[in-house]
Amino acid sequence: MLWLRVVVIVSLIALNTLVHVPPLVLLALVKALLPFAGLRRWFNPLLTGLAESWIAVNSAMIGAFTRTDFQVDLPAGLQRDGHYLVLANHQSWVDIVVLQKVFNRRIPLLRFFLKRSLFWVPVLGLAWWALDFPFMGRYSRQQIARNPELGRRDMETTRKACAKFADIPVSVMNFVEGTRMTAAKHASQQSPYQHLLKPKSGGVAFVLDAMGSGLQSVIDVTLVYPAGRPSMIDLIGNRVPQVKVLVRQRPIPAELVDGDYQGDRQFRVRFQHWMNTLWEEKDQQISRLLQG
Numbered sequence: 001m002l003w004l005r006v007v008v009i010v011s012l013i014a015l016n017t018l019v020h021v022p023p024l025v026l027l028a029l030v031k032a033l034l035p036f037a038g039l040r041r042w043f044n045p046l047l048t049g050l051a052e053s054w055i056a057v058n059s060a061m062i063g064a065f066t067r068t069d070f071q072v073d074l075p076a077g078l079q080r081d082g083h084y085l086v087l088a089n090h091q092s093w094v095d096i097v098v099l100q101k102v103f104n105r106r107i108p109l110l111r112f113f114l115k116r117s118l119f120w121v122p123v124l125g126l127a128w129w130a131l132d133f134p135f136m137g138r139y140s141r142q143q144i145a146r147n148p149e150l151g152r153r154d155m156e157t158t159r160k161a162c163a164k165f166a167d168i169p170v171s172v173m174n175f176v177e178g179t180r181m182t183a184a185k186h187a188s189q190q191s192p193y194q195h196l197l198k199p200k201s202g203g204v205a206f207v208l209d210a211m212g213s214g215l216q217s218v219i220d221v222t223l224v225y226p227a228g229r230p231s232m233i234d235l236i237g238n239r240v241p242q243v244k245v246l247v248r249q250r251p252i253p254a255e256l257v258d259g260d261y262q263g264d265r266q267f268r269v270r271f272q273h274w275m276n277t278l279w280e281e282k283d284q285q286i287s288r289l290l291q292g
Helices: 002-033 037-042 044-065 094-103 116-120 124-130 141-146 148-165 183-189 202-214 232-236 265-291
Strands: 069-073 083-088 110-112 170-175 217-224 242-250
Touching (some): 002 044, 002 124, 037 044, 083 094, 094 110, 094 217, 094 232, 094 242, 148 170, 148 202, 217 265
Parallel strands (some): 083 170, 083 217
Antiparallel strands (some): 217 242
16 A cells, blocks of 8 residues: 555656646746846746746645644744745755745745756756756865865856846755765764754855845754654655654844855854854754654
């Protein structure tokens, strides 16, 4: 019965994708060919509307075919036409489904920084391109140390993406740990946090540097699965009894905007201290959510 359920739901999600993605890509191609920026901007709400419809149908199917209890604590005052930096811990691929379900049509469409290789994912890669998701090299610290040009390349990609985002309502999404949490990764990092990997500040700093005062605030998201970190099969197979999502809206410290994260060591230390403080609080929040 599990595999029958999975086959049926995955087939419906695939059908929903095939309904929404071709018009999405077609509109994006027309937009790309237009010579005037004003005309291109006219296509943005159409593209966003298709993406939100796609997400809404997928979320409705999760609600209809599973009994997962979503406990969501949202702050008042979130705006669909805002400009936000969304920071979250990363437990599972299920996180993306949860974030889309929680925030769809409450804040602007979430836009993720993706690995460049994901552009070649069938159908989805074109959809992400159509929605202006930035594709990054995602180089390691060791690779950048050997070839600093790689770091500059990713920073330039960030700047170009953020320049596009300045014209539209946007929620720039960042999984600050850079990878999904596992016990092995936690041990290899010797993470000082009980439930989290160490935060990586560079990507967040690049976005704040590129968008500056164009961002209203940080949306700080804490994701918890009391029954353990699930897979997508667990979610579709109705084996995730509960998801807890705690959302807090935080101001962006003025002293952390427009700094030189790579070149200014003192600024980098201040920025990392801010991120570490957020992560210490998030670790404590996860402990409370697991107990409650």
